[in-house]
Amino acid sequence: MAGRAAAPGTAVLLVTANVGSLFDDPENLQKNWLREFYQIVHAHKPHFLALHCQEFGGKNYEASMSHVDKFVKELLSSDVMKEYNRARVYLDENYKSQEHFTALGSFYFLHESLKNIHQFDFKAKKYKKVTGKEIYSDTLESTPMLEKEKFPQEYFPECKWSRKGFIRTRWCIADCAFDLVNIHLFHDASNLVAWETSPSVYSGIRHKALGYVLDRIIDQRFEKAAYFVFGDFNFRLDSKSVVETLCTKATMQTIRAADTNEVVKLIFRESDNDRKVMLQLEKKLFDYFNQEVFQDNNGTALLEFDKELSVFKDRLYELDISFPPSYPYSEDSSQGRQYMNTRCPAWCDRILMSLSAKELILRSESEEKVVTYDHIGPNVCMGDHKPVFLAFRIAPGAGKPHAPVHKCCVVQ
Numbered sequence: 001m002a003g004r005a006a007a008p009g010t011a012v013l014l015v016t017a018n019v020g021s022l023f024d025d026p027e028n029l030q031k032n033w034l035r036e037f038y039q040i041v042h043a044h045k046p047h048f049l050a051l052h053c054q055e056f057g058g059k060n061y062e063a064s065m066s067h068v069d070k071f072v073k074e075l076l077s078s079d080v081m082k083e084y085n086r087a088r089v090y091l092d093e094n095y096k097s098q099e100h101f102t103a104l105g106s107f108y109f110l111h112e113s114l115k116n117i118h119q120f121d122f123k124a125k126k127y128k129k130v131t132g133k134e135i136y137s138d139t140l141e142s143t144p145m146l147e148k149e150k151f152p153q154e155y156f157p158e159c160k161w162s163r164k165g166f167i168r169t170r171w172c173i174a175d176c177a178f179d180l181v182n183i184h185l186f187h188d189a190s191n192l193v194a195w196e197t198s199p200s201v202y203s204g205i206r207h208k209a210l211g212y213v214l215d216r217i218i219d220q221r222f223e224k225a226a227y228f229v230f231g232d233f234n235f236r237l238d239s240k241s242v243v244e245t246l247c248t249k250a251t252m253q254t255i256r257a258a259d260t261n262e263v264v265k266l267i268f269r270e271s272d273n274d275r276k277v278m279l280q281l282e283k284k285l286f287d288y289f290n291q292e293v294f295q296d297n298n299g300t301a302l303l304e305f306d307k308e309l310s311v312f313k314d315r316l317y318e319l320d321i322s323f324p325p326s327y328p329y330s331e332d333s334s335q336g337r338q339y340m341n342t343r344c345p346a347w348c349d350r351i352l353m354s355l356s357a358k359e360l361i362l363r364s365e366s367e368e369k370v371v372t373y374d375h376i377g378p379n380v381c382m383g384d385h386k387p388v389f390l391a392f393r394i395a396p397g398a399g400k401p402h403a404p405v406h407k408c409c410v411v412q
Contacts, residue, residue, distance in 0.1 A: 013046035020055030021383025028333035036377035052182035056105035102165035120170035183231035226357035
């Protein structure tokens with residue numbers, strides 16, 4: 001498969017997927033999800049494949065354990081993946097530990113034709129050759145081949161049982177070393193609170209958490225390397241600006257709770273046209289009358305309200321987005337393109353990279369288009385999140401300027 005590809009260099013496929021829905025309704029969703037995922041693998045024929053999952057095991061991990069095992073076994077034994085003779089799987093299954101549990105799952109598959117690849121041991125501070133297929137689960141804190149942290153409770157005090165955090169691994173392919181970070185940031189707890197300020201209070205919380213991760217992976221403990229951060233960032237459109245734009249000619253009605261006087265609902269109506277309701281907003285309701293605005297031209301008209309990454313423009317790069325918002329899609333298995341009316345659709349699922357990783361990709365770009373940034377399963381129900389992928393090639397010699405720094409030859 002990948003070994004037959006004519007283009008030079010190492011084909012890399014990075015995928016991020018919030019898979020919580022798959023374990024809440026495995027009978028209807030997992031088969032479709034896997035089929036679409038395998039189609040992307042077959043189309044791009046990567047030598048190195050990284051799949052970062054969030055909400056692995058769904059809302060009730062304990063009840064989903066059998067489905068988790070089945071999903072992992074399917075990925076490792078599928079005919080589509082048979083040419084990937086080495087794999088590393090890291091599953092945070094320690095759901096009884098409120099202090100540590102992140103529900104993150106990171107999968108790495110190495111094609112049989114890929115010869116020169118090593119993984120970094122963070123404890124020994126040296127690279128080790130990757131052989132065979134290994135699964136690590138439960139307490140990942142003791143695994144030297146990764147770094148894992150859950151964000152402190154004070155980052156998001158509203159949520160007593162948050163499962164947000166990150167897992168970091170480091171790899172060296174040929175002479176190119178890079179970190180891969182699986183990340184899950186905090187969600188918007190209330191549409192009404194998000195609407196109150198621009199930027200929202202939740203945006204500030206995500207900013208703080210992402211800044212913490214970036215500082216962590218470039219600190220002085222290890223030599224610096226290019227890095228890719230991909231996961232569910234929970235980035236949201238700037239709610240106040242979106243509502244003002246969608247409801248420019250509307251009047252707003254405020255509904256308050258009788259006992260507390262707290263705002264529980266906002267109704268935006270057209271000034272004329274029989275006072276037609278345009279938008280209803282509640283804590284977990286975002287009901288806009290015309291969903292097509294989020295799909296038309298892949299929703300690109302709304303990208304101007306996607307502002308959360310701008311704070312990190314000097315540290316992170318992202319390819320141009322040309323796919324519709326990745327969340328919140330209907331979890332009805334018969335609905336592939338319909339959004340739920342719980343949240344304003346947004347590009348939550350992203351693949352970001354350091355500026356040095358950007359150079360690595362662009363240096364490998366040739367006349368033929370070898371870089372693709374897109375979503376998976378546009379017309380199929382993949383759960384409430386559509387997975388997002390980045391496919392590219394590392395050109396031969398692309399990492400040589402940095403090779404002495406990475407010391408990839410120090411292996412065990």
